[in-house]
Amino acid sequence: MNIIVPIKQVPDLVEELEINSAGTDLDREWLKMKLNEFDDHALEEALLLKDEQGANVTAIALDGDDIDKALFAAAAKGADRLIKVTGVAGTSTHEAAKAMANVIQGLEYDLVMTGVQAVDDRDGQMAVLLAHYLGIPHVSVVTGVQVAGSSVTVHKEYGGGMVAEFEAATPLALGIQAARETPRYVPVAKVRRASRDANIEEMAAGDLGVDAGSTVAKMYKPETGAGAEMIDGSAEDQASKIIEILTQKGIK
Amino acid sequence: MSNQIFVIVEHLKGNIEDITFEMLGKGKEIAGATGGELVAVLLGSGADDLAGQLGAAGKVIYVDDPQLAEYNPQAYCKAVSALVAANQPKMVLVGNTSMGMDIAGGVSVANNLPFIAYASGIANDGSTVTSSLYGGKMNVDSSPGGDGCVVSVIAGSFPADAGRVEGSPAVETASADIGDLSIRFKQLIEPEGGDVDITAQEILVSVGRGIQSDENLPMAEELAAKLGGAISCSRPIVDSKWLAKTRQVGKSGLKVKPKLYLALGISGAPEHIEGMKDADLIIAVNTDPKAPIFDYAHYGVVQDLFDFIPALSSKL
Ligand SMILES: Cc1cc2nc3c(=O)[nH]c(=O)nc-3n(C[C@H](O)[C@H](O)[C@H](O)COP(=O)(O)OP(=O)(O)OC[C@H]3O[C@@H](n4cnc5c(N)ncnc54)[C@H](O)[C@@H]3O)c2cc1C
Numbered sequence A: 001m002n003i004i005v006p007i008k009q010v011p012d013l014v015e016e017l018e019i020n021s022a023g024t025d026l027d028r029e030w031l032k033m034k035l036n037e038f039d040d041h042a043l044e045e046a047l048l049l050k051d052e053q054g055a056n057v058t059a060i061a062l063d064g065d066d067i068d069k070a071l072f073a074a075a076a077k078g079a080d081r082l083i084k085v086t087g088v089a090g091t092s093t094h095e096a097a098k099a100m101a102n103v104i105q106g107l108e109y110d111l112v113m114t115g116v117q118a119v120d121d122r123d124g125q126m127a128v129l130l131a132h133y134l135g136i137p138h139v140s141v142v143t144g145v146q147v148a149g150s151s152v153t154v155h156k157e158y159g160g161g162m163v164a165e166f167e168a169a170t171p172l173a174l175g176i177q178a179a180r181e182t183p184r185y186v187p188v189a190k191v192r193r194a195s196r197d198a199n200i201e202e203m204a205a206g207d208l209g210v211d212a213g214s215t216v217a218k219m220y221k222p223e224t225g226a227g228a229e230m231i232d233g234s235a236e237d238q239a240s241k242i243i244e245i246l247t248q249k250g251i252k
Numbered sequence B: 001m002s003n004q005i006f007v008i009v010e011h012l013k014g015n016i017e018d019i020t021f022e023m024l025g026k027g028k029e030i031a032g033a034t035g036g037e038l039v040a041v042l043l044g045s046g047a048d049d050l051a052g053q054l055g056a057a058g059k060v061i062y063v064d065d066p067q068l069a070e071y072n073p074q075a076y077c078k079a080v081s082a083l084v085a086a087n088q089p090k091m092v093l094v095g096n097t098s099m100g101m102d103i104a105g106g107v108s109v110a111n112n113l114p115f116i117a118y119a120s121g122i123a124n125d126g127s128t129v130t131s132s133l134y135g136g137k138m139n140v141d142s143s144p145g146g147d148g149c150v151v152s153v154i155a156g157s158f159p160a161d162a163g164r165v166e167g168s169p170a171v172e173t174a175s176a177d178i179g180d181l182s183i184r185f186k187q188l189i190e191p192e193g194g195d196v197d198i199t200a201q202e203i204l205v206s207v208g209r210g211i212q213s214d215e216n217l218p219m220a221e222e223l224a225a226k227l228g229g230a231i232s233c234s235r236p237i238v239d240s241k242w243l244a245k246t247r248q249v250g251k252s253g254l255k256v257k258p259k260l261y262l263a264l265g266i267s268g269a270p271e272h273i274e275g276m277k278d279a280d281l282i283i284a285v286n287t288d289p290k291a292p293i294f295d296y297a298h299y300g301v302v303q304d305l306f307d308f309i310p311a312l313s314s315k316l
């Protein structure tokens, strides 16, 4: 079984986000990036399948800031092959998905497992778009994958903790929300070793020829604190004030 | 392109989900302002009685097909794509829900339409769509262009009551050439009952990733006990297996409406907000003064929860 896991770096939301001078995107110069948390789950689910029944796992990413590090980390965790797709400049998810589809088309694959979504994504979740460019079916919001022969059992989460079970044939694209297990941890030393030993293959994106079709008019911060009355002071002061509020409202 | 606004109806186990009524309410405003027709698109098998709840729409397009008896991502993508191709609506509204996340992108690619996701606002003339991105920390206004678009709407963005109109509009039946499917529905797995039903609690002390480790949970549990409530949490806490799924608040967890929701170290991502924004009193504690949770809280405390919890506990 061949599993492809597209991974992507996203801005770390713990850091302050600033808007660029055009007012249309983040100021990316000082952004701290980290792996999209759902990609960590997608990779984990792929590695679980590999542990259970053997699989060849390929981590693939579009070229971008800090991406080598993320690919090497995937290798350190157990990915067998690393691919970097070059020649995509734009930020449109349609273009990214088309580039990814062009390269994946030339690979052998049974499952393509992306993260379910990313925080910076305005024009669509890649799994669905990628699946349609590849001409294969897809399921999003997946919380568990099991393989028996050529049949794949997929758990998809609805609201309220309800789960729908589907049975599907390969090839299949999945947007992974959560792996069955907590994603494995890999020590930095092992990533460093992978960055010496593992090889990143570069492949060209090819003809993109798709258009997201919409344009960004502006980016802005939502009204912060619009709702909340902020309570200042030390933790002690704040706690006293909260007690006052709770007493006033008859809660305590 | 026609002047229709499509709303894809989401239903499960015979119930139409609230997001559908939210979109119908908003769609009605857009249709009214632009002289368009609001069309509810209903897919199912023997589900035509649901049309009686879709009175907000000017028309229902109903597809009855045994392959649509249960929700199926592949069947829905094919059917909705075909209906969009046949009718060329100027806007397709889909929930940014588990089901909608399967459908919107597929319809966009199949019909070569732009797709704008995570919509929390839409201008009534349809010219601007506001997306909530970066975990709720940024808004982005997009212009869809003139030739139709697919928009996925975050649940809770619009009032559902505006779209809840009894009485069936004209129902037009349509067929969709779904063809062979390689994905088959097997079963619905109901969530296991938990030790505590968080939807029935009046006081919830809710922890997020800011709690850092399961070793720190007892301190939050002690606070919950002192307040006479229960502990709930955001999704990462469940994904880390520190608390049971039954404690999760939000889009894929439970919707709660307690008298007090005390959010500790929760950033306020749209998927979390969906589950708790209607609580009577929301108090949020977060070290980040820009955390989106403060947009929804009644009272905000910028503080390290490891200092705040003991301070509050000791006063109770
Ligand atoms: C399809 C789908 C469904 C989802 N469903 C849900 C759902 O049902 N429920 C849900 O919650 N999420 C859901 N999510 C996930 C959601 O997108 C967010 O990832 C999640 O809500 C973030 O949880 P969090 O706020 O605990 O973590 P983070 O976003 O990491 O926030 C942690 C916060 O803690 C603060 N903090 C850190 N240290 C401290 C400290 N010492 N003291 C005080 N504050 C501190 C930080 O400033 C930060 O604001 C879903 C996602 C998808 C894609």
Ligand SMILES: Nc1ncnc2c1ncn2[C@@H]1O[C@H](COP(=O)(O)O)[C@@H](O)[C@H]1O
Residues within 6 Å of the ligand: A005, A006, A007, A008, A036, A038, A039, A042, A060, A061, A062, A093, A096, A113, A114, A115, A116, A117, A118, A120, A121, A124, A125, A126, A127
């Ligand atoms: N530039 C990219 N390179 C690799 N994978 C990507 C890229 N963009 C999106 N993906 C994949 O698609 C998932 C969802 O991201 P998005 O489409 O931005 O919502 C990510 O978690 C990745 O798995």
